[in-house]
Amino acid sequence: MVSPATPYHNRSQLLRGIAFWESRGYRVSVAPGVGARDGYLAGSAETRARDLMSCFTDPEIDVVQCLQGGYGSNHTLPRLDFDLIAENPKPLVGYSDITSLHVAIRQRTGLVTFYGPGLMAMSAPDATALTQDRLVQVLAGNGAGPVPRDPQDPFLVTLAGGKVTAPLIGGDLWELRETLATPWEVQTEGALLFFEEVNVPTWQVDGMLAQLRHAGKLQGVAGVVVGQMAGCDWSHQRPSYPSNKSLEDVLEHYLAPLGVPVLYGLPLGHGSTLATVPLGVAATLDADRQTLTIEESGLQAPSDAMERDGS
Known part of the structure; x- marks a missing residue:
């Protein structure tokens, strides 16, 4: 889990998302800079880009899910190594402001990315069963149809x-x-x-x-x-x-x-x-x-x- 844009407001928003995945038997790795704050940004552009790159290059990580959108993903683009991302293909999940990453990664690497809920939206109290179940199904390879x-x-x-x-x-x-x-x-x-x-x-x-x-x-x-x-x-x-x-x-x-x-x-x-x-x-x-x-x-x-x- 990485936060390339806006940070969480309450820490429970992060913990709720972790609990969602763990309740379904999955392990969650939280990038080091997720708790960083710089106003409406989750830390510096350098930290956010470094966290994103580390998620792609870590062989123990199978899926990279963004915390949420908001604003700031475009700051990371000049700091990403797209060749290295291409060498370590894995699903990137997020929506809204994460569009910046979807467009750049697809066009620079040819990788498929996934327009889906961030960790906070997926586990929010009002999240629907369709939002949650669809995400898990698609990441399990059942996205066709x-x-x-x-x-x-x-x-x-x-x-x-x-x-x-x-x-x-x-x-x-x-x-x-x-x-x-x-x-x-x-x-x-x-x-x-x-x-x-x-x-x-x-x-x-x-x-x-x-x-x-x-x-x-x-x-x-x-x-x-x-x-x-x-x-x-x-x-x-x-x-x-x-x-x-x-x-x-x-x-x-x-x-x-x-x-x-x-x-x-x-x-x-x-x-x-x-x-x-x-x-x-x-x-x-x-x-x-x-x-x-x-x-x-x-x-x-x-x-x-x-x-x-x-x-």
């Missing part, structure tokens, strides 16, 4: 019909936009682009999609999967958000004209449930049937530690 719908709200919206199979890439919309004009700029050509976001006004979603379009990142995609956009639409709880354009209006404006399948609403992101998915593998989007099917598990074989053998 249809991505489940959110049992609390299974309704999906098809913004453009069609069917396509392509590599699934993406993550948090803000973080994808932040890669532009950097050495780790997200490459979307021919890919099945996935994005999600949380707690930003609709006009900011508009701005982020506009910038991606201006940068040529929407043109040439094979399809688009929009995850949950929690707290991004106008509501009576958010009266300060301009209400003249809905979130769906904005999504349709930018995505429907692309001429590719577009599906909105799968439990991928900051909603009540997060269904872990591998990034970088082939996936089939059937927007007419409203399904996203992962074609490869992303793992060559389950590791000994993830076979629930009590080690």
Whole structure:
């Protein structure tokens, strides 16, 4: 377990996550710098990068799970040895701000990474069984197949019909936009682009999609999967958000004209449930049937530690 972005607030948030894995028979190794604090950052960029590298190079570690997102993962990128990461392939799990790592590692090493809950989200008191069980199943090599719908709200919206199979890439919309004009700029050509976001006004979603379009990142995609956009639409709880354009209006404006399948609403992101998915593998989007099917598990074989053998 490593913390490349924001630290925990209460130490029990860390202990709860450790207890989750140990109750299922797994061993947890906590990186030395996890308890470090520098305001909204979990210590210095050097410490966070060193912890991440040590997790990849330690042969006793089978899975690298991030504590949470927040902010700061992009600080580590210039300090990572991507050749060494490529020589020590193992699943990296995290979401939100961890998008920076997902994009850079996939593009620099070709490794599959996993967009799934961090340690805190996975073990939070309100974490759903689907969030927890799906993560364990995917890391055990059972990630291929249809991505489940959110049992609390299974309704999906098809913004453009069609069917396509392509590599699934993406993550948090803000973080994808932040890669532009950097050495780790997200490459979307021919890919099945996935994005999600949380707690930003609709006009900011508009701005982020506009910038991606201006940068040529929407043109040439094979399809688009929009995850949950929690707290991004106008509501009576958010009266300060301009209400003249809905979130769906904005999504349709930018995505429907692309001429590719577009599906909105799968439990991928900051909603009540997060269904872990591998990034970088082939996936089939059937927007007419409203399904996203992962074609490869992303793992060559389950590791000994993830076979629930009590080690």
